[in-house]
Amino acid sequence: MENKIPYKIYLNEDEIPTQWYNVRADMATKPAPLLNPATGLPLTQQELEPIFCSELCKQELDNDTKWFDIPEEIQDFYKLYRPSPLVRAYFLEKALGTPAKIYYKFEGNNTSGSHKLNSAIAQAYYAKKQGLKGVTTETGAGQWGTALSMACSFFGLDCQVYMVKCSYEQKPFRREVMRTYGAQVTPSPSLTTNVGRKILAEHPDTTGSLGCAISEAVEAAVSQEGYRYVLGSVLNQVLLHQTIIGLEAKAAMDKYGIKPDIVIGCAGGGSNLGGLVSPFIGEKLRGENDYRVIAVEPASCPSFTRGKFAYDFCDTGMICPLAKMYTLGSQFIPSANHAGGLRFHGMSTILSQLYHDGLMEARAVEQTEVFEAATQFARVEGVLPAPESSHAIRVAIDEALKCKETGEEKTILFGLTGTGYFDLYAYEKFNTGKMSDVIPSDSVLEESFAKLPKMK
Ligand SMILES: *Cc1c(COP(=O)(O)O)cnc(C)c1O
Numbered sequence: 056m057e058n059k060i061p062y063k064i065y066l067n068e069d070e071i072p073t074q075w076y077n078v079r080a081d082m083a084t085k086p087a088p089l090l091n092p093a094t095g096l097p098l099t100q101q102e103l104e105p106i107f108c109s110e111l112c113k114q115e116l117d118n119d120t121k122w123f124d125i126p127e128e129i130q131d132f133y134k135l136y137r138p139s140p141l142v143r144a145y146f147l148e149k150a151l152g153t154p155a156k157i158y159y160k161f162e163g164n165n166t167s168g169s170h171k172l173n174s175a176i177a178q179a180y181y182a183k184k185q186g187l188k189g190v191t192t193e194t195g196a197g198q199w200g201t202a203l204s205m206a207c208s209f210f211g212l213d214c215q216v217y218m219v220k221c222s223y224e225q226k227p228f229r230r231e232v233m234r235t236y237g238a239q240v241t242p243s244p245s246l247t248t249n250v251g252r253k254i255l256a257e258h259p260d261t262t263g264s265l266g267c268a269i270s271e272a273v274e275a276a277v278s279q280e281g282y283r284y285v286l287g288s289v290l291n292q293v294l295l296h297q298t299i300i301g302l303e304a305k306a307a308m309d310k311y312g313i314k315p316d317i318v319i320g321c322a323g324g325g326s327n328l329g330g331l332v333s334p335f336i337g338e339k340l341r342g343e344n345d346y347r348v349i350a351v352e353p354a355s356c357p358s359f360t361r362g363k364f365a366y367d368f369c370d371t372g373m374i375c376p377l378a379k380m381y382t383l384g385s386q387f388i389p390s391a392n393h394a395g396g397l398r399f400h401g402m403s404t405i406l407s408q409l410y411h412d413g414l415m416e417a418r419a420v421e422q423t424e425v426f427e428a429a430t431q432f433a434r435v436e437g438v439l440p441a442p443e444s445s446h447a448i449r450v451a452i453d454e455a456l457k458c459k460e461t462g463e464e465k466t467i468l469f470g471l472t473g474t475g476y477f478d479l480y481a482y483e484k485f486n487t488g489k490m491s492d493v494i495p496s497d498s499v500l501e502e503s504f505a506k507l508p509k510m511k
Contacts (some may be wrong), residue, residue: 059311061143062139064143066138071133073124073125075123077121079405080103082405086118089115089377091143091376092368099116100113103409105371106273110181114361115291129177129180140161141161141308143156154464155465156313156465157455157469160304162300162473163471167198167232168441169266170199170473171198173297175287190214190285192286193218193243193271193321194218194219199234201236202287204216213229213239213398218242218273219242225480248274250274250372267368267369267371269372270370287324288326289399291405294405296405297330300470301332301333304334316346319348319451321470325355329403331494332348334417336409351419353397353481356389356400357383362381363384366510367401368385378404382401382404384500384504385506386503386506387400387495392493394425394442395442397474420489421494423490426482428448428449431452441475443475444471447470451467
């Protein structure tokens with residue numbers, strides 16, 4: 056075993072990055088702008104401001120500023136759980152018998168259990184700075200709602216979370232974490248909004264959907280004085296905040312002269328992947344270095360590998376802006392797989408453009424093989440990974456096994472986005488052999504693509 060590289064590489068507190076990196080500034084082809092569905096024209100700062108905080112609107116629309124200073128209050132909060140460790144997976148390498156060197160950046164070391172806190176704290180900060188009373192949001196599996204409730208309690212903001220009703224009932228523990236941090240959690244659809252009342256009148260027995268919860272949260276934000284809506288993925292601003300992951304990882308690797316050949320992350324809306332890979336893609340875009348970047352998505356929700364690169368709505372309710380992205384169609388409902396955080400029909404516009412331009416690869420994996428990788432990883436590395444994160448583990452293991460065949464000593468870096476303590480129902484399904492893979496047929500996807508908005 057090499058003795059030079061420690062098991063865990065921690066940056067010192069004063070080495071934590073103090074700026075976020077905006078990869079859009081280095082992109083020759085910028086991501087296509089968000090469009091106002093009513094006018095078909097690019098959304099302006101003015102049109103976005105009733106929904107999002109001003110500073111966040113600026114970050115959303117800025118394709119040119121390369122570095123954004125991280126405000127001191129956010130830097131201070133980051134110190135509660137950052138830097139996150141970069142871990143050399145020596146035990147996994149040994150178990151696989153691979154000459155590959157495997158590293159993972161672990162974002163699960165905070166109470167919310169995932170990377171989502173990196174953006175939640177930034178969004179809460181800007182809302183507080185603007186003098187707002189509170190924010191509204193939706194949550195499916197509950198990771199984002201949990202992160203946001205922590206961030207809001209830190210800044211003394213009111214936090215209203217619309218939680219998809221079936222998750223509200225099936226994941227009572229996440230709900231209680233949010234309430235402990237002071238959030239008001241409402242099962243969606245609810246009677247507190249017009250859109251919720253309308254949906255309930257039409258479908259009294261519905262257990263809700265993310266699209267419906269988004270519609271309720273947006274309505275709640277715009278109809279209450281001093282409230283704005285916040286979102287935990289997909290948006291450019293979220294990807295920007297998440298670059299703290301990649302900047303730290305790169306700084307830690309640079310410290311030891313390590314250069315990854317392959318960088319791997321799971322892709323839901325694209326925020327952790329975009330955050331991890333931005334500094335590496337930046338070097339690629341500037342012609343300074345080359346890396347292989349792989350996005351991993353569930354075969355049940357394959358936006359990159361089987362989606363269309365087209366303008367589409369970001370929500371099922373078709374009230375949110377149009378984004379040009381790899382999409383399965385806003386009306387596509389993925390089967391109930393166990394990686395709730397990877398069930399979004401679309402993808403970050405930044406990553407979509409990078410993928411379209413050949414700067415990234417993508418792979419779709421089935422959930423039983425994902426849980427096999429999760430189990431293998433847990434047993435040797437100790438961490439019980441989130442199902443979402445385990446998608447990246449699957450492909451990291453596959454790449455390491457290829458190295459075993461060829462004898463290549465590649466360096467692999469992957470993002471371990473979170474822990475799976477609230478996903479034990481999924482682990483139970485796997486452990487009792489009751490997990491299956493549902494992959495959408497071509498005809499189901501074609502039907503969904505037919506409903507994509509017709510663009511002029
Ligand atoms: C939400 C979530 C994801 C996926 O979201 P991205 O925006 O694609 O990063 C991945 N892993 C975990 C643990 C999550 O909570």
